[in-house]
Amino acid sequence: MTREEFIRQVPLFKELRPEDITILCESTRTITLKKGEVLFRKDDEGTALYIIQQGSIKIVLPSAGGDEIIPAIFTRGDFFGEMSLLDGMPRSADAVAIEPCELLVLNRSHFFDFIKGNENVIQSILSAISMRLRRTDDLLEDTCFLNISARFAKKLVELAEEHGEQDGDLILINLDLKQRDLASMVGATRESINKELRLLREKGLISMIGSQIQIFNLELLRRRIH
Ligand code: CMP
Numbered sequence: 001m002t003r004e005e006f007i008r009q010v011p012l013f014k015e016l017r018p019e020d021i022t023i024l025c026e027s028t029r030t031i032t033l034k035k036g037e038v039l040f041r042k043d044d045e046g047t048a049l050y051i052i053q054q055g056s057i058k059i060v061l062p063s064a065g066g067d068e069i070i071p072a073i074f075t076r077g078d079f080f081g082e083m084s085l086l087d088g089m090p091r092s093a094d095a096v097a098i099e100p101c102e103l104l105v106l107n108r109s110h111f112f113d114f115i116k117g118n119e120n121v122i123q124s125i126l127s128a129i130s131m132r133l134r135r136t137d138d139l140l141e142d143t144c145f146l147n148i149s150a151r152f153a154k155k156l157v158e159l160a161e162e163h164g165e166q167d168g169d170l171i172l173i174n175l176d177l178k179q180r181d182l183a184s185m186v187g188a189t190r191e192s193i194n195k196e197l198r199l200l201r202e203k204g205l206i207s208m209i210g211s212q213i214q215i216f217n218l219e220l221l222r223r224r225i226h
Helices: 003-009 018-027 082-087 108-116 119-145 148-163 179-186 190-202 218-223
Strands: 028-033 038-040 048-054 057-062 068-074 094-097 101-107 165-167 170-173 206-209 212-215
Touching: 003 018, 003 028, 003 101, 018 028, 018 101, 018 108, 048 082, 048 108, 068 119, 068 179, 082 108, 082 119, 101 108, 108 119, 119 148, 148 170, 148 179, 148 190, 148 212, 148 218, 179 190, 190 206
Parallel strands: none
Antiparallel strands: 028 101, 038 094, 048 101, 057 068, 057 094, 165 170, 170 212, 206 212
């Protein structure tokens, strides 16, 4: 697929005029990342916006003690790195490739030139930021008010709905997430997620083969959220 064909499919750019797509093609470049490669770290200077053409990226809030929170996972068609461009502050989190990635890079000055003439793009960015804030509010709320079983079930349902592929009666989540990543997504320890996974496997709701998660019964998983 050419860069232009890809750009036409990105939700953020869905209402661009053909001439803007041409400009965008000319002002972006493509980079690749290996699995596990760090694109940038929290507190780095923000120099560009990234759009995922292939692969997936985890956004990580690291702690001094080595623990992490993962507030978001981004996949094909998603953008990230907008916050430090918009507010001029350093990067708010790390960005790490979960699997090999191909990213479109729009550097700071091109980003501002580009949004100036495109109200639709500004609107899409604002609505994405609102959605991300809502999600972060949810995470905060759930961390305070739900136990780990409910939080984990909710995260699995969310992953299934957003990234799951139906395979007969199964839903497969192929994001190459480790138990540690799952724990960081719900503010739990790896040990407690290991226990949860064992429990859900015993109940016949899910199984995890390597880093692939198989969901056998989404409805029963949903009932665990309360
Ligand atoms: P920036 O701060 O430039 O670099 C880190 C990026 O991670 C940030 O821009 C956002 O794109 C993304 N990010 C940071 N925090 C969150 C969050 N709570 N939810 C979703 N995305 C986030």
